[in-house]
Amino acid sequence: MNVPLRILxxxxxxxxxxxxxxxxxxxxxxxxxxxxPAPAAPKPPAQxxxxxxxxxxxxxxxxxxxxxxxxxQLIDAIAALPDLNKAALEGVSRVALAHSPTAGPTxxxxxxxxxxxxxxxxxxxxxxxxxxxxxxxxxxxxPGVPLSGSTFRSAGRxxxxxxxxxxxxxxxxxxxxxxxxxxDQTVSYEFTTDSxxxxxxxxxxxxxx
Numbered sequence: 499m500n501v502p503l504r505i506l507x508x509x510x511x512x513x514x515x516x517x518x519x520x521x522x523x524x525x526x527x528x529x530x531x532x533x534x535p536a537p538a539a540p541k542p543p544a545q546x547x548x549x550x551x552x553x554x555x556x557x558x559x560x561x562x563x564x565x566x567x568x569x570x571q572l573i574d575a576i577a578a579l580p581d582l583n584k585a586a587l588e589g590v591s592r593v594a595l596a597h598s599p600t601a602g603p604t605x606x607x608x609x610x611x612x613x614x615x616x617x618x619x620x621x622x623x624x625x626x627x628x629x630x631x632x633x634x635x636x637x638x639x640x641p642g643v644p645l646s647g648s649t650f651r652s653a654g655r656x657x658x659x660x661x662x663x664x665x666x667x668x669x670x671x672x673x674x675x676x677x678x679x680x681x682d683q684t685v686s687y688e689f690t691t692d693s694x695x696x697x698x699x700x701x702x703x704x705x706x707x
Contacts, residue, residue, distance in 0.1 A: 569645055570655070584622060593611075607623050612640075617640060620635070632702070636699070645696035650696070685701055
């Protein structure tokens with residue numbers, strides 16, 4: 499009986515060692531593949547802000563696509579004014595006229611620079627109470643704008659029936675002026691003689707008599 503008991507004891511001891519031994523209950527971690535997050539896509543480079551091509555930069559003059567048509571429009575608007583006075587001229591030119599710095603204190607001379615278009619400067623001269631009544635308006639063409647005499651001829655603005663005067667003493671090539679007289683108003687177109695480019699448009703009104 500002692501032998502079987504000893505054998506049973508050894509078997510029980512082995513069972514205990516198997517259950518609670520140093521390797522019991524040890525489980526290897528599962529081999530799980532973890533997907534790492536994909537790298538973020540690079541951001542596109544910042545784009546410069548768009549510039550409105552219709553907005554002129556500082557010092558830049560905005561020119562119309564058809565300078566001659568714009569010039570004719572302003573010429574016709576001034577020629578159609580019932581009265582050539584400061585308020586009326588400011589209305590059609592959309593600029594404020596200031597007293598000319600080169601004029602005397604009693605002279606009713608006003609001028610303004612035009613910010614855009616084929617004309618650079620506008621001037622108004624009115625008679626004061628001590629002078630015979632007159633009204634003069636000058637439009638000075640903007641340098642570099644090709645308002646040619648051929649364009650005015652093809653549009654019927656100047657023609658062979660107009661009075662023509664030539665002044666060879668105006669540098670550098672002299673001037674040729676065409677006068678369009680209608681009722682109480684004369685519109686004069688002054689061009690350079692050789693290159694035939696518009697310099698000035700003048701409106702003159704004086705009482706008949």
